[in-house]
Amino acid sequence: MNSALFYQYYDSIYTASKNYRAETEAIIERFGDITGRTPQTVLDVGCGTGNHAFCFAENHCKTTGIDIDAGMIAIAKKKIQRPDGNPAFFVCDIAGLSSSGFELAVSLFNVVSYILNTGTLLDFFSGIHKRLSPEGVFVFDCWNGVAAILSPPKEQVKRVQLREGASAEVSSIPSPGPSGEIVLMHNNVTITDAAGEISGFTYDYTQRLWTPETLKDLLHLSGFQVMFVTDAGDLKTPASPQTWKIAFTCLKRI
Numbered sequence: 001m002n003s004a005l006f007y008q009y010y011d012s013i014y015t016a017s018k019n020y021r022a023e024t025e026a027i028i029e030r031f032g033d034i035t036g037r038t039p040q041t042v043l044d045v046g047c048g049t050g051n052h053a054f055c056f057a058e059n060h061c062k063t064t065g066i067d068i069d070a071g072m073i074a075i076a077k078k079k080i081q082r083p084d085g086n087p088a089f090f091v092c093d094i095a096g097l098s099s100s101g102f103e104l105a106v107s108l109f110n111v112v113s114y115i116l117n118t119g120t121l122l123d124f125f126s127g128i129h130k131r132l133s134p135e136g137v138f139v140f141d142c143w144n145g146v147a148a149i150l151s152p153p154k155e156q157v158k159r160v161q162l163r164e165g166a167s168a169e170v171s172s173i174p175s176p177g178p179s180g181e182i183v184l185m186h187n188n189v190t191i192t193d194a195a196g197e198i199s200g201f202t203y204d205y206t207q208r209l210w211t212p213e214t215l216k217d218l219l220h221l222s223g224f225q226v227m228f229v230t231d232a233g234d235l236k237t238p239a240s241p242q243t244w245k246i247a248f249t250c251l252k253r254i
């Protein structure tokens, strides 16, 4: 993969169509429903280029964003304009984070689907649990493994208008492993600039299509109570087996 092009175009191709502000406000509202308060401190695990973290900071939450990908954190840090240094970004996984006592932790846009084995996901949930304050809240979203069994992922092509008359065509080709639970996603991106010059890059990533029942078991073992399993696009609508993108809202139980 041409990683320079991947990072250069990441936000304009992958995050431009997402409403980070609305997602953040829905989570703050959910936190309020559960605790009767607004969160003062937020941990964003797998924060990528920091889009949710900036929205939490705008909502007066002292926010820490962490990600294992240094390229993503470099983009997030370039966006920092606030004199108070909020949000703060670090390249690390949850085990490498020294601070704790967060009232709210989030892990959004399928971070959990990047974790491929059960032991690693248990450590991930336990690490988040350990860094929450008593009765802290954890919200994450991911693909629904049951929806994927009912309607397996298919090849998709999307066209995105970029700045200055350029456009991108992104084709994503899923290759399910033998069990269907692990899917290799192969992506071809072709960029056409205003003068018709073409460039491009490819990249692959692997996702695990966790089922809600397995996630509930691992969350329970990590000390969480699962409060709601909903449509990720609407935290008040319960997920059905067909809901492809689901969100879990959890409370630190012990």
Ligand SMILES: C[S@@+](CC[C@H](N)C(=O)[O-])C[C@H]1O[C@@H](n2cnc3c(N)ncnc32)[C@H](O)[C@@H]1O
Pocket: 015, 045, 046, 047, 048, 049, 050, 051, 052, 066, 067, 068, 069, 072, 092, 093, 094, 107, 108, 109, 110, 111, 114, 115, 124
């Ligand atoms: C699709 S991006 C989502 C980024 C961001 N949360 C957003 O909503 O734009 C998934 C991110 O998860 C990060 N990631 C994957 N596994 C991780 C882990 N174990 N710990 C921290 N970050 C992780 C990846 O590096 C990537 O930046």
